[in-house]
Amino acid sequence: MPAIRVLVVDDSALMRRHLVQLLQGQKDLEVQAARNGEEALALVDRFDPHVVTLDVNMPEMDGITCLARIMVGSPRPVIMVSSITEAGAEATLQALSLGALDYVQKPGGTISLSLDRVAEELITKVRMAAKAGRRGAKPGTVSPLPVAPSRFRAAAPVPVSVPSRPAGGRVATAAAGDPPGLVVIGVSTGGPHVLEQILPALPATLPWPVAIAQHMPRSFTGVFARRLDKLCALAVQEVTGQATLAPGNIYIARGDADMLVVRRGKALHLASVPASEAHAWHPSVTRLADSAGEHVPPARILCVQLTGMGDDGAEAMAQLKRQGARTIAQNEDSCAVFGMPNELIRRGGASVVLPTGAIAGQIAKWLNPASLARAS
Numbered sequence: 001m002p003a004i005r006v007l008v009v010d011d012s013a014l015m016r017r018h019l020v021q022l023l024q025g026q027k028d029l030e031v032q033a034a035r036n037g038e039e040a041l042a043l044v045d046r047f048d049p050h051v052v053t054l055d056v057n058m059p060e061m062d063g064i065t066c067l068a069r070i071m072v073g074s075p076r077p078v079i080m081v082s083s084i085t086e087a088g089a090e091a092t093l094q095a096l097s098l099g100a101l102d103y104v105q106k107p108g109g110t111i112s113l114s115l116d117r118v119a120e121e122l123i124t125k126v127r128m129a130a131k132a133g134r135r136g137a138k139p140g141t142v143s144p145l146p147v148a149p150s151r152f153r154a155a156a157p158v159p160v161s162v163p164s165r166p167a168g169g170r171v172a173t174a175a176a177g178d179p180p181g182l183v184v185i186g187v188s189t190g191g192p193h194v195l196e197q198i199l200p201a202l203p204a205t206l207p208w209p210v211a212i213a214q215h216m217p218r219s220f221t222g223v224f225a226r227r228l229d230k231l232c233a234l235a236v237q238e239v240t241g242q243a244t245l246a247p248g249n250i251y252i253a254r255g256d257a258d259m260l261v262v263r264r265g266k267a268l269h270l271a272s273v274p275a276s277e278a279h280a281w282h283p284s285v286t287r288l289a290d291s292a293g294e295h296v297p298p299a300r301i302l303c304v305q306l307t308g309m310g311d312d313g314a315e316a317m318a319q320l321k322r323q324g325a326r327t328i329a330q331n332e333d334s335c336a337v338f339g340m341p342n343e344l345i346r347r348g349g350a351s352v353v354l355p356t357g358a359i360a361g362q363i364a365k366w367l368n369p370a371s372l373a374r375a376s
Contacts, residue, residue: 009058011057019081037063076133077101102125182261187213187340188306194336196228199232203233209248224252232250257272303321305327334356
């Protein structure tokens with residue numbers, strides 16, 4: 001297979017040199033570098049990179065402006081290289097909403113030592129971005145490379161079969177004062193862009209609360225929750241300790257930790273707990289979905305599996321579907337990375353497979369009073 005062409009854009013000569021050396025050490029990567037946004041745009045035309053890594057803060061032309069120019073003139077996968085400050089998080093989230101595929105936190109302190117800690121992440125994301133680009137144009141991963149046909153196309157929702165008897169496992173029963181149900185959303189790479197389309201489309205009258213595990217570092221989740229809160233009719237908050245589950249709210253798991261549904265007295269809460277070493281991704285979708293199944297009757301759980309690498313949450317959601325939950329998998333054409341939804345589908349765990357633009361409407365349809373009455 002031809003080498004993956006990578007353009008590194010950073011105004012710091014030291015950072016630029018280290019990133020180039022890191023990527024050039026991989027036999028499947030061909031690398032060039034630019035010092036600023038103007039140079040980057042020229043090299044996008046001449047070098048035609050499959051993937052661009054783009055610094056957020058640069059003189060002459062900052063990363064956000066450069067990204068916007070790339071997406072309009074010659075769209076392709078872009079990975080932002082961001083600082084861990086709140087300002088860096090704000091800028092990175094803006095970049096993701098403009099079409100960047102993903103981000104890597106810029107190392108602090110001694111660059112050579114810090115880069116060792118992000119090397120594997122950066123290389124993995126560059127390869128993933130190149131693969132996404134070859135698959136075809138996606139929101140956040142638009143590419144001039146040929147588009148392969150999708151195995152899953154947008155279709156009308158299929159009927160949901162709710163078994164009269166759950167298939168194995170302990171099934172929770174509702175307690176007085178519990179919320180009427182719970183929407184559980186799992187998402188990773190490409191998630192901020194997709195969530196900013198889905199969550200603002202949910203009505204303020206949605207009768208069930210929404211709990212989200214988005215793979216994201218701690219420095220980003222609070223900023224992301226505040227950003228979503230300005231966009232949504234429902235109130236959005238980051239869960240840093242405990243929060244009582246209540247309708248009218250969207251709860252974002254704190255980054256670098258896990259979020260669980262727990263019972264405290266007569267009420268259900270969400271609790272932020274230390275990340276489990278037994279789980280590869282955090283916040284863990286698997287732990288969130290499993291804990292929901294322990295405390296909420298499956299027929300009152302609606303799971304949504306969105307874009308992301310890996311299989312986090314797939315088996316847990318498939319098990320909930322077998323016990324009576326309803327599930328949505330995002331379709332391939334609208335995913336930045338089809339890994340997590342595909343794993344749910346492969347396990348027979350998707351009630352419906354839908355594009356991004358149809359997901360909020362399906363949630364609202366399933367949770368309207370008439371539909372809930374028929375399902376009960």
